[in-house]
Amino acid sequence: MNWDNREDVLVFVEQKEGGAVKVGLEALGPAQVLAGLTGGKVIGLVMGEDNAAAVDKVSVLCDEVISVEDENFKDGNNDALTYGLEKIVEKVNPAAILAGNTPLGRELTARLGKRLGLGSAQDVIDLKTEGDQILWTVPVYGGTVLNDIELKTLPLMATVRSGAFSKPEEKQKAEIVTETVEVPEEEIRSKVVDSVKEISEAVNLEEAKVIVTGGRGMGSKENYHLVEELADLLGGVVGATRPAIEDEWVSRDHQVGQSGKIVSPALYIACGVSGATQHVTGMTNSGYIVAINKDEDAPIFDVADVGIVGDVMKVIPVMIEEIKKRKEE
């Protein structure tokens, strides 16, 4: 592929409440693959009011960090962030620009695409390199169709779905380059004047370390409480298959899979889940998978590290009791 003298891969790592957002760190994974092709560096770009915590996280996952600090870049000031990103892109002349597929990531890449005349792939779940061809897999129609997209403009630009890629292995701290970007007043067309934080029980499956998922095999909403109790005891979050949601045992925010969330916890416990492809594609990146199913031929056992053949209504209470006992010791 002709990279037009571009080498480095720039990753915009978004911040939220003073920390790096997980999907921004995950975007450094595919960036490494691209940098392997271009022969360049992976550069993490952090823009915000106070970048210290985020820079710390990013610096062990890439080759260089560019930190741009200014009160203009605080959360929500998207005009300034777009301008800042454009200026850094001019300076770095990257071969590719990646960001997390968050509302901000999508907005910045869309606006940058318009300014620079670039195509982009949004909500990417896979990156394939075939010879000279780079293909970005993007789900459409609620995940029923997967499109492979080839980008025709440089720098390549994409947003990646949370949980679809793993962040790179930690390495020695990278060089941190501090840049200043003065944002002209006329660039700021809208401004956050007040922020009201809603207190809600948001389901954060993408960032969870432990997920306990209940499938149709749980049998009823009442039985589903066992899944919740086990997740609670392990400090985890409740996941669900589509039938459990359709039966209204739990809200749609909990769905794991092709048309739900793609997750990568350290521990994933699947209870009464058959292991349909549409579910498994959302959880195979988990560190350690435990499956409980009464059918020893259930496909979920093909992806599980530990399989327990048994009735969830008998196995989960034993697990709960045992964990409680250990916690008391």
Ligand SMILES: Cc1cc2nc3c(=O)[nH]c(=O)nc-3n(C[C@H](O)[C@H](O)[C@H](O)COP(=O)(O)OP(=O)(O)OC[C@H]3O[C@@H](n4cnc5c(N)ncnc54)[C@H](O)[C@@H]3O)c2cc1C
């Ligand atoms: C376009 C499309 C997108 C989809 N997206 C998603 C998605 O994002 N996420 C998703 O999950 N699904 C999705 N689905 C649905 C998917 O195909 C499966 O139907 C679904 O994952 C199955 O859910 P399940 O494992 O809970 O139920 P089932 O397939 O019915 O499996 C239930 C399992 O529980 C076991 N069981 C029953 N009773 C017990 C018991 N007492 N103890 C232990 N085990 C027991 C059974 O042996 C069985 O293996 C999608 C489907 C389509 C067509």
